[in-house]
Amino acid sequence: xxxxxxxxxxxxxxxxxxxxxxxxxxxxxxxxxxxxxxxxxxxxxxxxxxxxxxxxxxxxxxxxxxxxxxxxxxxxxxxxxxxxxxxxxxxxxxxxxxxxxxxxxxxxxxxxxxxxxxxxxxxxxxxxxxxxxxxxxxxxxxxxxxxxxxxxxxxxxxxxxxxxxxxxxxxxxxxxxxxxxxxxxxxxxxxxxxxxxxxxxxxxxxxxxxxxxxxxxxxxxxxxxxxxxxxxxxxxxxxxxxxxxxxxxxxxxxxxxxxxxxxxxxxxxxxxxxxxxxxx
Numbered sequence: 001x002x003x004x005x006x007x008x009x010x011x012x013x014x015x016x017x018x019x020x021x022x023x024x025x026x027x028x029x030x031x032x033x034x035x036x037x038x039x040x041x042x043x044x045x046x047x048x049x050x051x052x053x054x055x056x057x058x059x060x061x062x063x064x065x066x067x068x069x070x071x072x073x074x075x076x077x078x079x080x081x082x083x084x085x086x087x088x089x090x091x092x093x094x095x096x097x098x099x100x101x102x103x104x105x106x107x108x109x110x111x112x113x114x115x116x117x118x119x120x121x122x123x124x125x126x127x128x129x130x131x132x133x134x135x136x137x138x139x140x141x142x143x144x145x146x147x148x149x150x151x152x153x154x155x156x157x158x159x160x161x162x163x164x165x166x167x168x169x170x171x172x173x174x175x176x177x178x179x180x181x182x183x184x185x186x187x188x189x190x191x192x193x194x195x196x197x198x199x200x201x202x203x204x205x206x207x208x209x210x211x212x213x214x215x216x217x218x219x220x221x222x223x224x225x226x227x228x229x230x231x232x233x234x235x236x237x238x239x240x241x242x243x244x245x246x247x248x249x250x251x252x253x254x255x256x257x258x259x260x261x262x263x264x265x266x267x268x269x270x271x272x273x274x275x276x277x278x279x280x
Contacts, residue, residue, distance in 0.1 A: 001125045003100050003196060004048065006041040007090045008034075010061065010104035011054045011077040018244050019104045020064045023254050026109075026261030032064040033244060036257075037102050039068075044117035046100055050075050050093045052086045082216030088205040098124065098198050106193030107253045109260050110239035117194055119237055123159065124196035129231040132162070132223070133192035135241055136183055139171045144243060145190035146220045148234050149178035160189065160234040162227045167220035189234055192241045201226055 010019055019034035031039075034051075041049055050073040051061055058074045065072055073093060077086045087101065100121060108116040116133065124131040134148060149164035164177055174188050183189070204222040226232050242253035258267040 001098060001128050003044070003098055003121050003124065004046060005094055005097065006044075006046040006049045006100040006102065007052065007087065007094065008037060008041075008049060008102045008104050009052045009083060009086045010034075010057075011052050011080070011086045012083065013054075013080060014245060015103075015105050016054055016057060020060060021244065021250060023107075023250070023257060024261075024263070026257050028262040032066070033107060033253075034061060034064045034104065035066050035068060036107055037104065038065060038072075040108060040115060040117045041100060041102065042068075043115045044100060044121040047071075048073065050090050051104075052077055052089050054080070080216075082218055084205050084217035084219040084222055085209065087219060088202060088209065088217070091202045091206070094199065094202070096199050098130070098196055101195045101197055103193045105243060105245040105249075107242045107244060107257070108192075108194070108237075108239055109242070109256045110237075112238045114238075116192070116237050116239040116241075119239070120194055120196055120235055123233075123235045127159070127231075127233055129233060130196060130198045130201070130226060131233045131235050132195045133237045133241075134160070134189040134234040135192050135237060136187045137190035139174060139186050139188060141190065142171060142174055142188065143168050144246060146223070147174060147178050147188050147190045149180060149189075150234065151180070152182060153233065158236045158238075160236070162223075162232045162234050165220050165224040165227060167218060189236070192237055193243075198226075198230070200230055204229070 021033050025031045052075050062069045075089050077089050110116050120133045146167045147169050148162045150160045150162045153159040178188050204225045244250045244253050
């Protein structure tokens with residue numbers, strides 16, 4: 001199962017400017033969020049990357065990609081038809097092969113030697129099916145994430161057979177439908193912002209598009225249908241995702257990158273000075 005292409009969706013109204021923000025990466029070099037996501041994909045063995053963008057945004061994204069701009073394919077989502085429609089715009093680009101998919105408003109910090117996307121691609125290559133990265137997430141954060149229900153795969157403590165997918169469920173709905181044995185109380189498996197998907201997802205999105213009329217097309221219903229049509233797993237990633245689109249999200253992502261990077265000691269010292277300077 002060779003995964004040589006990646007798709008980054010960045011056309012949403014609230015997403016469009018987020019990948020353009022500059023942060024200091026773990027190597028101490030200032031980069032845009034888009035560059036950091038691109039490097040995450042390249043580290044996983046991806047060779048070509050498509051960016052799904054809104055009309056008029058190609059130039060800004062090309063500039064934000066820096067030295068990686070030459071390996072990008074730009075695909076315009078002509079009308080704001082939703083997240084699922086944005087991904088469907090890449091159907092001809094990915095063709096009949098599985099592909100790696102990223103949202104553009106998440107950044108990642110791995111907890112071990114392998115980067116988060118490397119873990120995901122490696123798992124997909126072993127199980128030969130679609131795999132979504134997930135993170136155990138407290139119920140107060142459910143309004144921000146798609147959530148899965150299922151059961152652990154025997155002899156694979158970090159893999160789950162997905163049985164249900166719900167987009168931003170209420171705590172009551174999650175408690176009734178999405179409890180996963182073995183997780184801490186009040187925690188659910190929420191999407192991590194990256195997936196290895198098979199071409200079946202594109203077929204399903206196209207089917208849903210025919211039924212949607214003028215309504216926005218979401219991705220989660222297609223993923224729920226994927227779980228019914230073929231084997232579909234979730235991988236609990238050794239790492240953390242940081243949603244830069246929420247309040248203080250950019251700050252949290254920057255702190256996480258800094259504290260795992262070359263400038264850790266300097267950043268810790270600065271934090272101590274800030275805290276020490278606070279008046280009682």
